[in-house]
Amino acid sequence: MAPSVETREFQAQSRQLLDLMIHSIYTNKDSFLRELISNSSDALDKLRLAAFQDKDLDVDTSDLHIEVIADPEARTLTVRDNGIGMTHDEVVDLIGTLAKSGTGQLREALAAAEEAKDADNPAAAEALIGQFGIGFYSTFMVADTVTLVSRKAGEDAGTKWQSRGEDTYTIEGEADAPQGTSVTLDLKPADDENHLFDYTSEQTLTGIIKRHSDFIAWPIRMEKTVPAPPPEEGEEQGEPTREVVTVNSQKALWTRPRSEVTDEEYAEFYRHVSHGWDSPLEVIPMKAEGTFEYQALLFIPSQAPFDLFQREHSRGVQLYVKRVFIMDDCEELMPEYLRFVKGVVDAQDLSLNVSREILQQDRQVRRIQKGLVRKVLSTIAEMQDKRPDDYATFWEQFGRVLKEGLLSDADNQKKILEVSSFQSTHTAADADGATADADGATADADGATADADGATADADGATADADGEGAGDAAPARTTLAGYIERAGADQDVVYYMTGESRQAVENSPHMEAFRAKGVEVLILTDPVDEVWVDAVQDFDGKRFQSIAKGEVDLDTEDERKAAEEEREKRSGEFAGLTGWMQELLSEDVKEVRLSTRLTASPACVVGDTFDITPQLEKMYRAMGQELPQMKRILEINPTHPLVTGLRAAHESRPDDAGLADTAHLVYGMAVLAEGGELSDPAAFAKLLGDKLSSSL
Numbered sequence: 001m002a003p004s005v006e007t008r009e010f011q012a013q014s015r016q017l018l019d020l021m022i023h024s025i026y027t028n029k030d031s032f033l034r035e036l037i038s039n040s041s042d043a044l045d046k047l048r049l050a051a052f053q054d055k056d057l058d059v060d061t062s063d064l065h066i067e068v069i070a071d072p073e074a075r076t077l078t079v080r081d082n083g084i085g086m087t088h089d090e091v092v093d094l095i096g097t098l099a100k101s102g103t104g105q106l107r108e109a110l111a112a113a114e115e116a117k118d119a120d121n122p123a124a125a126e127a128l129i130g131q132f133g134i135g136f137y138s139t140f141m142v143a144d145t146v147t148l149v150s151r152k153a154g155e156d157a158g159t160k161w162q163s164r165g166e167d168t169y170t171i172e173g174e175a176d177a178p179q180g181t182s183v184t185l186d187l188k189p190a191d192d193e194n195h196l197f198d199y200t201s202e203q204t205l206t207g208i209i210k211r212h213s214d215f216i217a218w219p220i221r222m223e224k225t226v227p228a229p230p231p232e233e234g235e236e237q238g239e240p241t242r243e244v245v246t247v248n249s250q251k252a253l254w255t256r257p258r259s260e261v262t263d264e265e266y267a268e269f270y271r272h273v274s275h276g277w278d279s280p281l282e283v284i285p286m287k288a289e290g291t292f293e294y295q296a297l298l299f300i301p302s303q304a305p306f307d308l309f310q311r312e313h314s315r316g317v318q319l320y321v322k323r324v325f326i327m328d329d330c331e332e333l334m335p336e337y338l339r340f341v342k343g344v345v346d347a348q349d350l351s352l353n354v355s356r357e358i359l360q361q362d363r364q365v366r367r368i369q370k371g372l373v374r375k376v377l378s379t380i381a382e383m384q385d386k387r388p389d390d391y392a393t394f395w396e397q398f399g400r401v402l403k404e405g406l407l408s409d410a411d412n413q414k415k416i417l418e419v420s421s422f423q424s425t426h427t428a429a430d431a432d433g434a435t436a437d438a439d440g441a442t443a444d445a446d447g448a449t450a451d452a453d454g455a456t457a458d459a460d461g462a463t464a465d466a467d468g469e470g471a472g473d474a475a476p477a478r479t480t481l482a483g484y485i486e487r488a489g490a491d492q493d494v495v496y497y498m499t500g501e502s503r504q505a506v507e508n509s510p511h512m513e514a515f516r517a518k519g520v521e522v523l524i525l526t527d528p529v530d531e532v533w534v535d536a537v538q539d540f541d542g543k544r545f546q547s548i549a550k551g552e553v554d555l556d557t558e559d560e561r562k563a564a565e566e567e568r569e570k571r572s573g574e575f576a577g578l579t580g581w582m583q584e585l586l587s588e589d590v591k592e593v594r595l596s597t598r599l600t601a602s603p604a605c606v607v608g609d610t611f612d613i614t615p616q617l618e619k620m621y622r623a624m625g626q627e628l629p630q631m632k633r634i635l636e637i638n639p640t641h642p643l644v645t646g647l648r649a650a651h652e653s654r655p656d657d658a659g660l661a662d663t664a665h666l667v668y669g670m671a672v673l674a675e676g677g678e679l680s681d682p683a684a685f686a687k688l689l690g691d692k693l694s695s696s697l
């Protein structure tokens with residue numbers, strides 16, 4: 001019976017990707033070979049491990065290798081391995097669908113690339129390929145047809161998958177497939193101008209393999225024409241012969257001294273372990289000797305992967321034991337908040353059949369983790385100190401993740417705070433035009449202000465920052481906590497901050513008014529994680545973190561404080577009628593109405609008690625499905641604002657006027673909006689405002 005050929009459709013997103021690949025002008029077309037070899041190498045690692053762990057698995061692991069077979073006449077190129085192979089279902093799942101499909105960013109990026117293609121702007125597609133690294137599908141950059149034949153170790157029959165990269169692929173049984181996987185490409189005609197080289201040329205292939213895959217631990221073999229050795233005296237030069245040679249050196253990069261490895265070799269290895277297409281920002285080789293020995297080669301990427309904040313985010317650190325691959329993404333070696341770190345750890349003293357369960361319990365593994373974390377944090381500190389531009393890139397890409405460590409790694413909290421940097425009213429505003437200190441709020445004593453375009457790092461800890469939004473944009477600068485504390489002076493015993501959704505929302509919030517008037521610097525924290533760590537971290541260098549939107553503020557000197565106290569008492573008496581009435585009227589929304597000391601220009605603002613959670617955090621909790629009681633906050637009104645004094649006078653003379661209650665509701669609504677908050681009933685607010693405006697005409 002002839003084997004049945006099944007034709008299946010690619011998923012919509014896979015189709016889009018393939019389309020991009022086929023029409024790609026991506027210049028690094030050679031990368032397809034690195035991807036195939038990388039996949040083969042992984043498959044060989046997996047087979048060796050499977051054979052080791054499952055003694056019943058009937059496989060021959062005596063000659064694990066990768067073969068590259070070129071046929072210039074037929075214009076085909078095959079990459080074959082005798083690794084773990086794939087079952088029929090795995091081929092459909094892993095090759096027929098895109099593993100990372102369904103994620104928002106990829107969908108968005110694809111849509112953007114699609115649009116750009118219509119607009120004849122291929123750069124977007126190029127960026128997409130570079131950023132997402134599109135493994136197996138990259139073969140369609142160089143091939144018209146791709147045929148994959150695979151037989152899983154331990155199974156009797158194989159599977160053949162074939163596609164022209166259009167809407168469909170075919171899949172059928174292949175009875176006598178050898179164990180492992182082969183991928184055969186029907187190559188497109190060479191077109192040097194478009195970086196599509198002749199991938200059947202021995203020289204081209206050798207060059208690519210040496211450049212991209214030299215360190216692969218398995219032999220990569222290729223049949224080549226080898227010249228005969230020089231003749232002995234009196235003999236004739238022999239004919240060149242065809243021989244199978246191993247093209248790569250197979251040297252594990254982490255065992256070689258840094259001085260002997262080029263940056264490009266490190267970059268290629270990084271791409272292999274991270275499945276990335278970018279270059280590493282930092283290379284961290286490590287060697288620990290003594291009671292437990294390990295070598296590690298870690299990398300900090302230059303670009304955050306698109307799934308960094310998704311549960312099933314990309315892999316991190318691989319564990320090897322005495323050069324033998326044991327597992328991908330070894331969580332036990334790297335804490336969650338350093339999940340962006342890629343690389344390998346090769347431990348000498350673990351057993352080859354170590355399992356995740358054992359790793360979790362193992363004291364040695366915990367000590368390795370401690371060593372790795374210490375080294376990564378000290379590398380970030382060094383970057384901050386010596387390579388501010390790289391540090392700025394790092395912070396832009398991974399700062400949000402690193403700050404998660406403030407919650408989960410108490411031992412390193414101080415270190416993490418030291419290497420963190422923050423926007424503040426002192427640092428330059430970013431490109432959205434919100435200015436930090438338009439009215440000169442924070443010119444500090446030594447005159448070191450963040451410079452206008454944020455392009456240079458200043459001496460007191462404000463670091464310049466490339467925000468990745470393209471050249472020409474004013475880059476935001478950030479400050480370290482040490483920089484903040486130095487500027488604040490010894491008398492200020494807290495670090496002021498405000499959290500919010502954007503710099504602009506924080507800067508324009510009424511809470512900022514008194515701080516701006518007094519020239520007191522405030523950290524501007526806009527990452528969701530900021531909402532949480534500020535409550536969990538006690539202090540930095542003995543200075544407490546204090547939200548300017550919580551509790552009472554006190555920015556006065558002793559004398560000012562006395563005068564203000566007297567003034568407030570007098571005013572409290574004068575305004576008691578108004579605050580009491582408003583408190584009752586607004587009791588569904590607020591727990592107190594009181595006079596404010598933090599406002600200079602706005603009529604009112606809402607604040608929390610010192611230990612209340614912020615509205616943003618409340619929103620986050622609710623989004624995560626957590627039930628919370630309704631949080632009531634405090635309405636502070638400004639006793640010098642004409643709207644407030646006017647309302648007081650009107651309420652005194654016409655206490656029963658229903659229109660005044662509307663005004664009070666509007667004052668509250670304005671306070672919520674001014675801090676960037678959300679009204680519980682925006683339609684009611686709009687109607688009230690509309691009525692008020694009509695009656696004033």
Ligand SMILES: Nc1ncnc2c1ncn2[C@@H]1O[C@H](COP(=O)(O)OP(=O)(O)OP(=O)(O)O)[C@@H](O)[C@H]1O
Nearest residue numbers: 039040043085086094095133134135136137181275
């Ligand atoms: N030669 C092979 N042998 C066995 N399995 C393979 C082979 N090639 C690919 N696979 C399987 O198919 C999956 C998808 O491969 P693909 O190259 O598209 O993505 P990837 O390597 O997982 O990730 P990335 O897209 O980041 O490179 C692999 O994860 C692997 O499970």
